[in-house]
Amino acid sequence: MIKTHPTHAMLRAFAADELPLPLAVGVSAHCELCPECAASLRACEEELARQFLEPAEQPAEVSEPMPAGLDAVLAGILQQPVASQAELGQPAPSTPELQVAGHSYRLPRVLARHHAPKWRHIGAIRQHSLPLDEMGARASLLHIEAGGRIPEHTHQGYELTLLLAGNMQDGDTCYQAGDFIWRDASHAHSPHTPDGCLCYTVQDAPVQFTKGLSRLLNGITHRLY
Structure with a gap:
């Protein structure tokens, strides 16, 4: 359960x-995994559409009326059902799977084109930076092998972790696929994964390691986020 x-x-x-592009991609991927948020998003879109389509104050001059019957024709067109690919005789596009460390993952549609990343590998952790930088935010795919742990750190900005597959333990909470985890400078944590996981992450500043030898990496963390 998310x-x-x-x-x-x-x-x-x-x-x-x-939203900056990296966050927008994260929200889109989460909504594909979470029916509750997908429904909330549709409600937001409908509300914004209604606001956009609300008529402005009518001018003093009366506009020319629409030709008789045209409004009914337009309404009929808009009410026509949209044909599915199966109805059109076209096969549904297959989503390529991401292969990493002997595991296979099906990505959300918004991330499907990134199914063949070039990983940077440190211990149990593999990371691939995605070409989605915008407004200071950067996005990555992060794969952690079973039993792997991120050294304790805090944040100089915000961090979004969207769990795409597997599980992650952070403090007393165990997160599952679909969880949309937000952290900032008020959090210090050392998440780990009992069974392995694949994540989509977004940061707008490097992390700050707080314990042990990992603090030696603080001078180069700008290259890692």
Whole structure:
């Protein structure tokens, strides 16, 4: 069961095309995995559409009336059902699977074109930076082998982790596929995965390692996020 979700404000910002691209991709992928947020997003889109289509104050001059019957024709066109690919005789496109460390993962549609990343490999962790940078935010795919752990760290900005597959333990909470986990400078944590996981991550600043030898990496973390 998905425990953590985007806020309503974030869903509304996504519907209004106001999010940086990396966050927008994360929200889109989450909504594909979460029917609850997909329904909330549709409601936001419908609300914004109604606001956009509401008529402005009528001018003093009366506009020329629409030709008789044209409004009914347009309404009929808009009510026509959209043919599916099966009805059109076209096969549904197959989503390529991502292969990493002997595992196979089916990605959300918004990430499907990134199914053949070039990984940077450190211990149990593999990371691939995605070409989605915008407004200071950067996105990555992160794969952690079973038993792997991220050294304890805090954040100089925000961090989104969308769990795409597997599980992750962070403090007392175990997250599953679909969880939309938001962290910032108020959090210090060392997440680990009992069974392995694949994540989509977004950061707008490097992490700051806080314990042990990992602190030696703080001088180069700008290359890792």
